[in-house]
Amino acid sequence: MTVCLLLLSVVGLTAAVPVPRALTRAAWPEREPVVALWVWQCLVATVLLCCSTALVLGTAAVFHTVRDHVFAPAPAAVTAAYGLSAAPVWASILTVLLACGAAWTTAVLARELVEVRRSRGSARAELRERAPDLPAGLPVERGPMLVLEDEYPDAWWMPGHPARLVVTTGALHRLTDHQLDAVLTHERGHARAHHDWLLHLSTALATGFPRVPLFAHFRDQTHRLVELAADDTASRRCGHLTTALALIQLNQHRGVLSCASSRRLLGERVDRLLAPPPRLRRRQRALTTALAALIPLVPLLITFAPGLSALG
Template sequence: MNHHTLPPLGLALCTGFLVPWLLVRARWAQQVPRLALAVWAASGAVFTGAAALLPAQLILPSTTGHRLGDALFTLRLPPAAEFLRLTPLEYTALVVAVAVFAVPVTGFARVSLRARRQRGRHAETLRLVGRYDPGLGVTVLEHERPAVYCLPGRSRRVVVSSGALDTLTAPQLAAALAHERAHIAGRHHLLVAAAEAFAAVFRHLPLARHGGSAVPLLLEMAADDRALRRCSRDALATALYALAAGRAPRPAFGAGGPSAALRMRRILTPHSAGHPVLRGLATIVAAGLAAAPLIIACCSFPN
């Protein structure tokens, strides 16, 4: 086997199997959800790149594979003019790599467009049955069950049921609205689409299987943390309790839902001892060190 397949193989194994195994067991992930989300997103991007590079390295001869590995790991890509002088074998490897890389990218585009159409249809319905409240800056929907959710993207808006207006106090409502606006400001719908597309393409991969459930929860926790900049912990926790039974439409983010109990406990429980960011960085370093021997072994071979 071409030894230059070792770096992409090592990166694929590290990000596809080791990193999710570490993340699902890491207590710090829920304490610093934005860092955990960054690790999930970076792992998905690295795995996709490694999966695209691996078949190309299998096709290429040793000398060309060595040059390609050196160029990628030193971030020194060849000039564009050199692509015009590729051999047929090198063109074949390039086409295969692009085709593999295009599969999850196409899936992301398909999931994003489908979700955008769903949000657009729901927005049209809200324009017919809802009423805009200029004081709150939200769309009010007549429904007895307390619910607060948002439509992100081009149809962005926050929706509040009349039951929520009757049930929530002013601080609780402000906390719920801050949570939903954090989803919109953070463009969290893009990460959800990426996780869904990745899980559809690599459904048996631990990174996809665990990330598909972890990313939405971490996004809710990240929105909670941003909302806490504007409201108290008690206000947000009691708002989640009141909205726990509420359900949001499929392409929307809801303040309540199945994760409300876990998030309430997280909001009201102080973090454990130790610095979660440092523990998170230690996990990242440990995963990186796991792939280092393969990269060093590759670079130790002569051209």
């Protein structure tokens, strides 16, 4: 019991503090944003699994009823291998803290879900009031598109049912056909990868646990990497130069109004499109993806190791 909790704590702290800091300093995520997003998700899953498994073990040690239900199918030797009957006092305190953390995590995720549904509903109601009829002659093969009368060039993907691309008349007047296709491909890349839910998850965790470095880095890097990944989707189909020009045309008027972080990200995206970095080799991408997928298995192996040793 004590060894399991200590190992889970070590793994959780390692994945929550030094690994995210090293990943934010690395240069390869800019070359492979999709793989980097997967690595971040695996790190978050590892920390959450460490907390969840430690909570289950601690609860089983403190409450006999829970222990009887969790270890009901297991032989007596397996239960004895965990040493649940001799749990130290600090294990009870840790269990209470983990239970509070689990309840708070559930609350912040539920709050984010409610806020997303509310904001989407109000946004759709506003669009229904503002949207005119689709201009005649606009090619229908560009997909579900909603055009708003607005002098400022803008375009964004509206998730939901039905999902659609919202484009202002200012964007239609300023962008060429190829640039508009690049914008549409960029937004479809967001939609296919469900980047909106990834952004909501990272925001909820960072807001609920502002002092946890992993969640803060996860939010910041997710907002950056999803844009780089969508830029790559658009550039592969429409070309790097076309995508960069479309990005510049859509954001020229925001120079003074946008915050400093947005301007830095915009400049980084344009520079990256004009001078695209070389991608990792296919073997490197596959190896990184596989290793990241194995990281969440570490807390499970630690948790089940005593029981498997007893059975062996």
